Amino acid sequence: MRIVVPAGGIGGARFLRGLQRELGVDPDSTGEEPAITVIGNTGDDITLFGLRICPDLDTVMYTLGGGINEEQGWGRAGESFTVKEELAAYGMQPTWFGLGDRDTATHIVRSQMMAAGYPLSAVTEALCDRWRPGVRLLPMTDDRVETHVIVDDESGGRRAIHFQEWWIRHRAALPAHRIVGVGAEEAAPAPGVLEAIEEADAVLLPPSNPVVSIGSVLSVPGVREALERATVVGVSPIIGGAAVRGMADACLKAIGVQTTAQAVAEHYGPELLDGWLVDPADEGTAVEDVAVRSLPLYMSGPEATAAIARAALDLAAELKERRG
Amino acid sequence: MRIVVPAGGIGGARFLRGLQRELGVDPDSTGEEPAITVIGNTGDDITLFGLRICPDLDTVMYTLGGGINEEQGWGRAGESFTVKEELAAYGMQPTWFGLGDRDTATHIVRSQMMAAGYPLSAVTEALCDRWRPGVRLLPMTDDRVETHVIVDDESGGRRAIHFQEWWIRHRAALPAHRIVGVGAEEAAPAPGVLEAIEEADAVLLPPSNPVVSIGSVLSVPGVREALERATVVGVSPIIGGAAVRGMADACLKAIGVQTTAQAVAEHYGPELLDGWLVDPADEGTAVEDVAVRSLPLYMSGPEATAAIARAALDLAAELKERRG
Numbered sequence: 001m002r003i004v005v006p007a008g009g010i011g012g013a014r015f016l017r018g019l020q021r022e023l024g025v026d027p028d029s030t031g032e033e034p035a036i037t038v039i040g041n042t043g044d045d046i047t048l049f050g051l052r053i054c055p056d057l058d059t060v061m062y063t064l065g066g067g068i069n070e071e072q073g074w075g076r077a078g079e080s081f082t083v084k085e086e087l088a089a090y091g092m093q094p095t096w097f098g099l100g101d102r103d104t105a106t107h108i109v110r111s112q113m114m115a116a117g118y119p120l121s122a123v124t125e126a127l128c129d130r131w132r133p134g135v136r137l138l139p140m141t142d143d144r145v146e147t148h149v150i151v152d153d154e155s156g157g158r159r160a161i162h163f164q165e166w167w168i169r170h171r172a173a174l175p176a177h178r179i180v181g182v183g184a185e186e187a188a189p190a191p192g193v194l195e196a197i198e199e200a201d202a203v204l205l206p207p208s209n210p211v212v213s214i215g216s217v218l219s220v221p222g223v224r225e226a227l228e229r230a231t232v233v234g235v236s237p238i239i240g241g242a243a244v245r246g247m248a249d250a251c252l253k254a255i256g257v258q259t260t261a262q263a264v265a266e267h268y269g270p271e272l273l274d275g276w277l278v279d280p281a282d283e284g285t286a287v288e289d290v291a292v293r294s295l296p297l298y299m300s301g302p303e304a305t306a307a308i309a310r311a312a313l314d315l316a317a318e319l320k321e322r323r324g
Numbered sequence: 325m326r327i328v329v330p331a332g333g334i335g336g337a338r339f340l341r342g343l344q345r346e347l348g349v350d351p352d353s354t355g356e357e358p359a360i361t362v363i364g365n366t367g368d369d370i371t372l373f374g375l376r377i378c379p380d381l382d383t384v385m386y387t388l389g390g391g392i393n394e395e396q397g398w399g400r401a402g403e404s405f406t407v408k409e410e411l412a413a414y415g416m417q418p419t420w421f422g423l424g425d426r427d428t429a430t431h432i433v434r435s436q437m438m439a440a441g442y443p444l445s446a447v448t449e450a451l452c453d454r455w456r457p458g459v460r461l462l463p464m465t466d467d468r469v470e471t472h473v474i475v476d477d478e479s480g481g482r483r484a485i486h487f488q489e490w491w492i493r494h495r496a497a498l499p500a501h502r503i504v505g506v507g508a509e510e511a512a513p514a515p516g517v518l519e520a521i522e523e524a525d526a527v528l529l530p531p532s533n534p535v536v537s538i539g540s541v542l543s544v545p546g547v548r549e550a551l552e553r554a555t556v557v558g559v560s561p562i563i564g565g566a567a568v569r570g571m572a573d574a575c576l577k578a579i580g581v582q583t584t585a586q587a588v589a590e591h592y593g594p595e596l597l598d599g600w601l602v603d604p605a606d607e608g609t610a611v612e613d614v615a616v617r618s619l620p621l622y623m624s625g626p627e628a629t630a631a632i633a634r635a636a637l638d639l640a641a642e643l644k645e646r647r648g
Contacts, residue, residue: 108373
């Protein structure tokens, strides 16, 4: 069984861990081709202090590889912040990015490999040699795509800031007029992305941010079209009119989509979505040509998350069979 | 009084601290033009993990700026090694370089400024804005000069390795056939270097390594010629036939110079040297046209080091007056 999961950071990584549990994947096992291919969002990527930082890829890699800070959901366990403090002592900007020492080593390895000419996909594979996440982790593209947010500037005009600045520094509190994937139109899917989708028995959309995570993956030319031909089951990131993890509502608002399981499903649309899992709180959700099922969607622990993954797999299998 | 000090790492930095003490320089003072210009060796510089590392400039900056690890004489006080350990966990080579976390931030700032097009001299000035070393710290050159050491390879031939690899990894124990300053012939002195020498009342050579520290500074075209016109007093790095700090003898051997105060003075030569301070253990030292004085040269503490600096200043003043 071959499964493809387009994923952002924390929500995607936790869903993937539940999926692995459900499938009995031993992340440390070697030899076998992983059954799960993750298409990681790279729109959050940013270059700071000359270091190329890929927050979502790293969150997936650390979470599945056993290196994540479990409590906060991103960054390394046992992290220290000496480099960050020293950079601040030199007056280096920005100071709002949580650059940990352990994390810094990952960025140094990545930056050095990229400077040597390796594409991000090859770099990601090399980093995963250490972490053995038990999935094939592909960046959505080897090209540079960066999510920028259009906000008001002080002079009454508008300016674009990097998503990370909006998200971390301003905690998504600056009103966003638009969210733009800079470079997306000219980007190509990373090697293996389209092939993995074409060969997939099921594509599962985890409860990642529908705008800046899944939406970013969908913005790479060719990806949406490939997904429209696949059997796709999504897990609603909205429960009872609120984002499961904070601030996704600010992104939805920026693109004019309501913060409801219904609106997100309509935003993805029936061309993309075949099935949609909602929480019992959203049981009335109905989208034409999309099979909706309801079950508890809080990823409160490994068991609960595995059950969500199971439901997504079951619905995908049912829909695939129905399609013939 | 304007003083120029070509300097390597530990020996140079400690001598400079004694000199500042003698001159009553308050490193934290601002406003006044520093009386001391240091011409720092950059031949030890190396790029590792994509980071530009300048060990000698940093040792001077940290020592005079109050950030040095006093016991080992290089690196930052209170240093940690998380980044280094993580790089090793990724299988990154080399693992023999002592890359501390605090130090890493310095290298990140430097590398980013250099990538943005700033010359090393401007970068060094920016780093010193934080450290306020109380001297004007100039790199010997803004061009890339790297000291390489010619050693035997396994196949019976010879190969060149970076000085740092020879010095740190092999602890200078691999026989060195030659020591080469790659890029030195095409290098130009950094802005201010020649002017500082020309305007100097005295040039003091600290007990830095005569081959890979002072020798490296001398290898930059124009520097030796300028120094030959100045009043130069050197402090012997050799006491009683042994290097004050280990392994300088291996460098002297590579260039065919004996490990004696006499031989080092002859190696510098009377065109360069006007005065030469030796330890009482080397009282017989005599070089034509060089004024030799003897006094205890162990830099055992601030007082002893200040006394050495005083003696060097006094001898320079005496020689300058004699010259007319």
